[in-house]
Amino acid sequence: xxxxxxxxxxxxxxxxxxxxxxxxxxxxxxxxxxxxxxxxxxxxxxxxxxxxxxxxxxxxxxxxxxxxxxxxxxxxxxxxxxxxxxxxxxxxxxxxxxxxxxxxxxxxxxxxxxxxxxxxxxxxxxxxxxxxxxxxxxxxxxxxxxxxxxxxxxxxxxxxxxxxxxxxxxxxxxxxxxxxxxxxxxxxxxxxxxxxxxxxxxxxxxxxxxxxxxxxxxxxxxxxxxxxxxxxxxxxxxxxxxxxxxxxxxxxxxxxxxxxxxxxxxxxxxxxxxxxxxxxxxxxxxxxxxxxxxxxxxxxxxxxxxxxxxxxxxxxxxxxxxxxxxxxxxxxxxxxxxxxxxxxxxxxxxxxxxxxxxxxxxxxxxxxxxxxxx
Numbered sequence: 596x597x598x599x600x601x602x603x604x605x606x607x608x609x610x611x612x613x614x615x616x617x618x619x620x621x622x623x624x625x626x627x628x629x630x631x632x633x634x635x636x637x638x639x640x641x642x643x644x645x646x647x648x649x650x651x652x653x654x655x656x657x658x659x660x661x662x663x664x665x666x667x668x669x670x671x672x673x674x675x676x677x678x679x680x681x682x683x684x685x686x687x688x689x690x691x692x693x694x695x696x697x698x699x700x701x702x703x704x705x706x707x708x709x710x711x712x713x714x715x716x717x718x719x720x721x722x723x724x725x726x727x728x729x730x731x732x733x734x735x736x737x738x739x740x741x742x743x744x745x746x747x748x749x750x751x752x753x754x755x756x757x758x759x760x761x762x763x764x765x766x767x768x769x770x771x772x773x774x775x776x777x778x779x780x781x782x783x784x785x786x787x788x789x790x791x792x793x794x795x796x797x798x799x800x801x802x803x804x805x806x807x808x809x810x811x812x813x814x815x816x817x818x819x820x821x822x823x824x825x826x827x828x829x830x831x832x833x834x835x836x837x838x839x840x841x842x843x844x845x846x847x848x849x850x851x852x853x854x855x856x857x858x859x860x861x862x863x864x865x866x867x868x869x870x871x872x873x874x875x876x877x878x879x880x881x882x883x884x885x886x887x888x889x890x891x892x893x894x895x896x897x898x899x900x901x902x903x904x905x906x907x908x909x910x911x912x913x914x915x916x917x918x919x920x921x922x923x924x925x926x927x928x929x930x931x932x933x934x935x936x937x938x939x940x941x942x943x944x945x946x947x948x949x950x951x952x953x954x955x956x957x958x959x960x961x962x963x964x965x966x967x968x969x
Contacts, residue, residue, distance in 0.1 A: 602621060605620075606839065609951065611950070612950050612955040612956065614833070614859055615959075616860055617950040618862055622688045624687055624688045625688050628947060630861070630950075631864070631943050632864050633655075633690060634658070636657045636659050636685075641932075642870050644929065648932075648936075652941075654936065655688065656690060658865045660691070660694065661693055664679070667718065679737045679739060688740040689737075689740055690863075693730045693742075693743040694725060696846070700748070709767065711726035726745075727771035731745075731772050731776045740781060740782060741809070742783050743783075743812065745772060746769065747761045747768075758789065762798060766803060773806050773808065783808055785803040790815060800832065800835035804835070811836045812863075813845065822852075826855055829855065833856075833861055844861045848869070849868060850962060853943065854962045854963070869939045872935060873928065876927075883966065887920050892916070893917060906930075911930060
């Protein structure tokens, strides 16, 4: 256990191998050891899992969604009930996104202005408005440990002029977020945008990193581009972020993508992939990807992954997991998700351990060979 006490918001680099980093980030609800994978708990729940399941999987921090929690049950209600940690009985760190991505991807009839974004709820069509200040106010009510600024998520394929204007808007909103919440126990991260134009990525990084945030995120990747394009811009953008602050790659999450991100110098990751794919019967193992619904597992008494220590692998056979899935039993979702979350959380943990040992290059090679075709 790490004994050195860091101040809230302090980030300490412990070791580096190439660009890959092992570090420590102190939050109000605990120390985060990086690299770290954050399971997504969109509506104050990581789908099908209890807080105890998450703790057993080794999760250090989870992600909640500002847009969804604002619409239902409401950020003021959560505040009145003691905040998000108390509400969902998760006493460890929580990161909340700004809701920007959901506004731009889920909401209907959205209208973007300098002041913010007006949108219609995907639930009932009711009208709402997010200003930068409103996005921060909601997250203050939720009481998360790490808040994200409101940014514009540029759609894939947007032209140069649109993307350049969006970079300016994102910076303007980021400044307003910082001014509205200059300091406190809740950390605030800025987001670099710029689409798929290198000069705009450089400009966005220059503008956003000039604002004193506790950490910096790379946004606008994994939005429809090819894998090659995503990796190119990830490797290009990561070194533009300050070395002495945590770096967060938003919403990118296949196993090899995460390890590529760590190799590029990124510290924090989140993605719905492990939970969503678990519910679709796609499971990640030390031997590669398994589709549990396949006929070949009907009589297979082996554990899902003999190298895994999760509850699912210690107690159930592939045959049983296949039976649950094809029978559409609710337990299927829970057992599959327990395993996938455990795999992703521990993928980042093993990457961290390999960096501390000076063996990350070897670890990277193993994961690349295993998941090159995924």
